[in-house]
Amino acid sequence: MLSNFKVVLVETSHPGNIGAVARAMKNMGMNQLRLVTPKYFPHADATARASGADDVLKIASIHDSLSEAIADCQIVLGASARDRTISWPSVTARECAEKWVDVAGGANIALVFGRENSGLKNHELDLCQYLLRIPCNAEYSSLNLAAAVQVVCYELFVASGRQYASSIGDRGEESLATAEQMEGFYLHLQQTMADIGFLQPERSKSIMRRLRRVFNRAWLDTKELDILRGILRFSQNHNLK
Structure with a gap:
């Protein structure tokens, strides 16, 4: 054209x-x-x-x-x-x-x-x-x-409407995390923060609500979620030693 x-x-x-x-x-x-x-x-x-x-x-x-x-x-x-x-x-x-x-x-x-x-x-x-x-x-x-x-x-x-798909990165190769997977992550995150002494009971609801907003904006895929949960597990294990 x-x-x-x-x-x-x-x-x-x-x-x-x-x-x-x-x-x-x-x-x-x-x-x-x-x-x-x-x-x-x-x-x-x-x-x-x-x-x-x-x-x-x-x-x-x-x-x-x-x-x-x-x-x-x-x-x-x-x-x-x-x-x-x-x-x-x-x-x-x-x-x-x-x-x-x-x-x-x-x-x-x-x-x-x-x-x-x-x-x-x-x-x-x-x-x-x-x-x-x-x-x-x-x-x-x-x-x-x-x-x-x-x-x-x-x-x-x-x-003209012509478009070329971007080949940068791997976005789309992994499926997005489900609501169930995200809830499991939030529970894991909350428990880890409590274990390391970061989370105070009186502030837990407010902090978790803000953290949910952060991670919800990120549209995490399953691989990214696995990495984050791996970090949480490492933090918990390290804190127990």
């Missing part, structure tokens, strides 16, 4: 920024990069900053003008952090994603980003139907080129 979105960079000065943009795009499942008269490309700095997104650089197209780069696009959005003298229809990155991600299959959409130091010129914005804005600190609204592209691509990725 997102292949219909074309990231267009106009007169990029630093080749490293092109590589960083390619990396940002690939992070979000996008690969259509168009370059308008880049100062240096291809370049080793671009490849280095791409950090594995060489395939995006390899298929990037180079154009002599912005008009040529967007010739096949039905919707063109020009990124701009500066206010313009003439009022221009504008959308935020999130509004852009919500508005056009569902029609991307039937239309080519250009996301145009200007020069690192000066952005897009007025005659280039004349070719765009919308200003594309990224809400940020009004006192410091200048975003790095790759960071701006990353934000927009992220919003498109989220709006």
Whole structure:
């Protein structure tokens, strides 16, 4: 779906920024990069900053003008952090994603980003139907080129509904502890605290109620519960010696 979105960079000065943009795009499942008269490309700095997104650089197209780069696009959005003298229809990155991600299959959409130091010129914005804005600190609204592209691509990725399951950790491999198992743990915990002299009879209800809240928030699985009960058993055995 997102292949219909074309990231267009106009007169990029630093080749490293092109590589960083390619990396940002690939992070979000996008690969259509168009370059308008880049100062240096291809370049080793671009490849280095791409950090594995060489395939995006390899298929990037180079154009002599912005008009040529967007010739096949039905919707063109020009990124701009500066206010313009003439009022221009504008959308935020999130509004852009919500508005056009569902029609991307039937239309080519250009996301145009200007020069690192000066952005897009007025005659280039004349070719765009919308200003594309990224809400940020009004006192410091200048975003790095790759960071701006990353934000927009992220919003498109989220709006497209694409998800990748996390492979970090083992959450879900063990079943959650049952109510019966948790009650057994609380009784064990209370007895252990009494055995080591921590729990005072007049405060036991209040302390146990708070501890229940702590452990209930944790959604313990059976393996985690076994570890905790093992600690309690060790504490009891050690206290008896």
